Amino acid sequence: MPDNPTPELLAALSKFQHSTLTAFKDKSAYSYRYATELSINKAIQPSKVDGLTHVFTCQGLRAGEPGIPGVTEVRLRLFHAASGGCLTSSMLVDDYDPTVGKLNKKGEFVVDPKNQQRGGGISYARRYLLTAMFGLACDENEGETDSPPAPVETVTKKFPPNPYTSTPKQGPDFAKARTKFADQIKAIFATDPGVYAQWSAELIDVFKNSPNPISAAKPTPDNLTCSAHFLFCDEFLARYNSTKAAVSTP
Numbered sequence: 001m002p003d004n005p006t007p008e009l010l011a012a013l014s015k016f017q018h019s020t021l022t023a024f025k026d027k028s029a030y031s032y033r034y035a036t037e038l039s040i041n042k043a044i045q046p047s048k049v050d051g052l053t054h055v056f057t058c059q060g061l062r063a064g065e066p067g068i069p070g071v072t073e074v075r076l077r078l079f080h081a082a083s084g085g086c087l088t089s090s091m092l093v094d095d096y097d098p099t100v101g102k103l104n105k106k107g108e109f110v111v112d113p114k115n116q117q118r119g120g121g122i123s124y125a126r127r128y129l130l131t132a133m134f135g136l137a138c139d140e141n142e143g144e145t146d147s148p149p150a151p152v153e154t155v156t157k158k159f160p161p162n163p164y165t166s167t168p169k170q171g172p173d174f175a176k177a178r179t180k181f182a183d184q185i186k187a188i189f190a191t192d193p194g195v196y197a198q199w200s201a202e203l204i205d206v207f208k209n210s211p212n213p214i215s216a217a218k219p220t221p222d223n224l225t226c227s228a229h230f231l232f233c234d235e236f237l238a239r240y241n242s243t244k245a246a247v248s249t250p
Contacts, residue, residue, distance in 0.1 A: 022139035058072055061073050178221045181224070206232055212225065
């Protein structure tokens, strides 16, 4: 039967592929995992609602000879019931591999049973023909990618509310403000050397989660780069002077 990809068949297949991307790898063998035919059939089951159905046929193309395996064609036919549309795909499978086997108790090499090998080859072909026809990938996480991924949303990092949020970094020229604050903190430092450590610790802590953090381990006035930094410094000096005045008041 020649291929007849009717519009109805293609529409049903497109609808299925829009909603289903993977078949679950449900079985382990040696060091890998794979999707069994049962798992693949579960994945393609939704397509049956839209009239898609499939059948397999096996046909021997070459008889085996001593030491030479025969060849079997495994053919998949996908039909659309209402329109009569059809798509086919096939794979050739050796009936057995004469190099696959094991040593018996006498140390003699014995080829694995031919019928067992032939059945395994046919099963392999059926699985790969199905996933190819339906456009399925095989995934190790069941249900994780059964549908197209949702659009990626751009997430903007939000910082906790901070009274020292500022206009863009390195906005106005803060040279005069830096010089003014440097003179003020140096004057205090002359009589209270601990003030610098207090100021730098508070400065780093206040801006650690802000858009304008202080990266220096031991900041100086040169590290003040935005209006929020200078607002903090003004408030620090005001608090310091207020505390000093309160302590010195009899």
